[in-house]
Amino acid sequence: MGFIMDGLDAEAYDRTYSDITLIKRIIGYFKPKLGLVIFVAVLVVLRSLLDTAFPILVSQGLDALTALKDAWNLALGIVGLILLSSVLSWVFNMLRQWLTAKAIGDVVLKLRTDAFNAVMDRDMSFFDEFASGKIVSRVTSDTDSFATVVTLSVNLLSQVLLFILIVCILFTRNWQLALISMAIIPVILAVALGFRYIARKATQRTQRSLARVNSTVQEVISGITVAKNFRQEQNMYDEFKKINGQSYHVNVRAGFLYNGVFPVLVAIANLGTVLVVYFGGKGVLNNSISAGDWFLFTQGIQALWAPVTSIASFWSQFQLGLSASERIFALLDAEPRVHQTDDVPVHNLRGEIEFKHLHFSYDDRQTVLPDFSLKIKAGETVAFVGHTGAGKSSIARLVARFYEYQGGELLIDGQDIRTFNLRDYRRRLGIVPQVPFLFSGTVADNIRYARPDATENEVIEVANKIGQGDWLEALPNGLNTMVGEAGKALSMGQRQLVALARVLLQDPAIIILDEATASVDPLTEAQIQEGLDVILQNRTAILIAHRLSTIKHADRIIVLNGGRIVEEGNHEALMHRGGHYAELYNTYFRHQSPDYKPGEGFVPVLQTETANNQ
Template identity: 75%
Template sequence: MGFIMEGLDAEAYDRTYSDGHLIKRIIGYFKPKLPLMITITILIVFNAGLDTAFPLLVSNSIDTLSSTHAFQTAVIIVGFILCSSVLSWTCNLFRQRFTARSVGDVVLHLRKDAFTAVMSRDMSFFDEFSSGKIVSRVTSDTESFATVVTLTLNLLSQVLLYVLIVVVLFFRNYQLALMTLTIMPAIIGVALGFRVVARRFTRRAQRSLARVNSNVQEIVSGITIAKNFRQEQNMYDEFKQINAQSYYVNLRSGFLYNGIFPVLVFIANIGTTIIVYFGGHSVLGGVISAGEWFLFVQSLSLLWQPLTSIASFWSQFQLGLAASERVFALLDAEPRIQQTGHETVGQIKGEITFKQLLFSYDQRQTVLKDFSLTIKAGETIAFVGHTGAGKSSIGKLISRFYEFQGGKILIDGRDIRTLDLAQYHARLGIVPQSPFLFSGTVADNIRYARPTATDAEVYAIAQQIGNGDWIEALPEGLETLVGETGRSLSMGQRQLVALARVLLQDPAILIMDEATASVDPLTEAQIQEGLDVILKQRTAIVIAHRLSTIKHANRIIVLDGGRIAEEGSHEDLMRRGGHYSDLYNTYFRHQSPDYKPGEGFIPVRDPNMQAPSTR
């Protein structure tokens, strides 16, 4: 049991909705389709009426066999039966066609809403939850949502047919009608009892599918690393276990769903036996005619079908409800980024002020505590420190990807929480250490920052990075295909494309998670030339890993445990011989042009300098 249920827990943002709430929200999506739904309803009523007429016509034809005009009457009735069958088939055809169109439109709308919800989630959401499971909700679950709608419309037709048949039966013989309905409470009771168990099994099946999708996506994304370390077998074994879990979960669901149908058919057959026995005695006793008796026997299948269908297809019904529940949970997930206003951003000078900032990722370990700093407009600031010191967190908070728990961040004196995020992000440029490129050409990826840019503008921007020498190294220049995630290009080429993309955006504030950390010296020189262009007249936040970037900064901020240990220029901090000096000797000294292997560096403390700052 532990193996089967492992990893199938609900996500933190999942919610449990009642069937009534889910159906109400589903109906809300169909409101714009009201005229089409009215047409479908009319066709359902008409189709149910024609299906009801069929056993009545057969019953009347049986009673007229003994009359003097039996042949003529039989021909007329047969004609009516054929006409009703053709009309019923025609109504059903148009009903199915209109249903498919309306359901397709609603699924299209729901999928758009789900995708919009994903795009509006902040970065912490994607850090916490698997991207594969999120994709499963947008694709598989929205598709399963259509099942519950189509099934509901089909059942509506059958329920309406059920009501009409019951009315006819009571009109013809209320005693046999009451006998017919004696089994109905048993069928309803079994169906409702099955409903509770079915929802639980269906949720597990959906989660197991999402887990399979997530695992496959992770394997495909990391296939290069897997092959490099020869871990294909381990990855296969992991997938095999997850796939086996999905198999067993669906197997248990199948046993449940397939087991309920024979039970309901058995109960319905008991009702059929009662009608056949007592109805036959009534015919022999002259209480009812043979046609009426046949009407009851013929109506039994129509009478039990809606009830047995609700239960036998309850797996699909619950699948649709569970899918809609998962999609609605995604739509209703509370955003962690809380904006208190949506002020127009306008032009940004780029001054950034942190006031007694408090930040934690998980509410357990504080990353930044009482953090205060002012970055002047146009200033280039390099943040250095050991892993976990809070360097990247500062960049993420300026980007408004995460919510801070206390203090303020001011942009040109305005609280960042009052700004319109879309406008603010348009004035913010980000260059990650490992840039992501979309499938397409190099030009397409540069133009991603400004889709309206012309080819000439894209080429002019690309020429400003490293004097354009890197373009000549591309097989087809800017029209070179980058491949999935940019795999056709080297890491350095991807970084140059990312720099050109940011330059085309022309942001007021630039955040860089060291663009030269994973490239060769030649490419580093080209990137550094590009940085010289990009950093002009912009406020730049640099997460530093390279000495060349640090030395170009106007100010270096040394972080230790989420606090500012020191700040100043490279030369000033080296003369102090404090925390930065230790970091330099550990991480940056070997990058100096005058460094000789085996030669240490001992900073000389200036006696006139004050002790290192510890604020």
């Protein structure tokens, strides 16, 4: 049992909604389709009336035939009416199903769009915490399952109407026999309602197991290069087999649960049929009920049990749809962690950045920036250096407004960053990550991603400004070269150059470069550096670099340790001081110097500085 349920817990942002709340929200999605829904409801009523006409017509025919010796004309008339009612019922049902599919398709389209927009609106911390495959499952699989609850709701309406009509007819014919027919219904409803809670739990586990399978498959495909490099294909297969096996067991258990309730309900319903046949037969023998009415009851009771058992047995599928909608609405209702206090438009930025006693933590347990204060002048290039975990990337993420800080202030051009319209603000912000992501398409498409309305000449112009355009000669088809999935058809350096061109086309006021030259060869590094020289002109820049060449070009170097500034200045001044920066230089940068010789170039570190770091 433990293995089957491992990893199937709810996500931190999941919520529990009552069935009434879910149904109200689902109905809200159908309000724009109100006219279509009303027409479908009319078709459902007409079909239900026609379906009840069959046993009534046969009953009337039997009574008439027993009373008349020569009733062929009457029999033919009844057969014609039965045929007509059957044809009309088929036509109404076909129209109902077609229009229902149209309405449901439109609603699912809207719901999936809303779910995708919700994903786009989530903060970066959301994607750090939750697996992308599970998020994808909510947008795709769960929206498909949502259609189930709507389809069943329409079927439920049809079944309820049919049930009401049959009950009314039976009571008008013989109320004693009708009461006998109704006696078994409370038992059926009790079994169905008792099954409700179990069904919800089972459907939740089924959907979570599917989300886990999707997440695993996505992770395997994304990391297949690493797996093959370390020859871990078998381990990845074994891990997937384990998770897929878990999904299999969860689905089998749910299948037994769903499929087991229907035979139980049918068995109970058959007891009701036996009672009706027995007491109705006695009534025919003692002439207290006509043969036609007895037939009406035997046929009607079968038509009566069908909607009752269907309503009860469909409850499991109904719960599947409700569970899917619950997961989707939980995604829509997830609370953002980045809160804007205003929506001030951002037309232009000078690029001045100021941190005032800023406090930041990712998880409220470990503080990354305890009391951070710094002012970056407009147009200044500042490089942040420090050991892993010093807070370099956190500063860049806060400037990009990807995360919420817990205390202090972050001002852009003297204005609280929390007051900006984020879409406007990020248009003035250019980011080049350490591992740039390219979308499927051509190199030109990816450069133009920053400004979809950019002309071909503008794209060519910015591409030629990066490394003087020499890098384009290495591309098979120049700017029309296909980059492949995530840019895998290009080298890391080429991807980085495309990312630089993309930012240059954007023309931002603030640039963030996160170790942009950390994984490239010297020639590409030189091309990137030439591109950086162009991009950084008259712009505020935050550089997170592990390359000496990048750091040396900075106007100011900020040395971080434990989220605090321990030194700042230019390269020469900090080297002369022989403090924490000199230690970092000896550890990371000394071998990158063009005139480096093994055993030479070591910079003495001040003992007082070393003691403080310890």
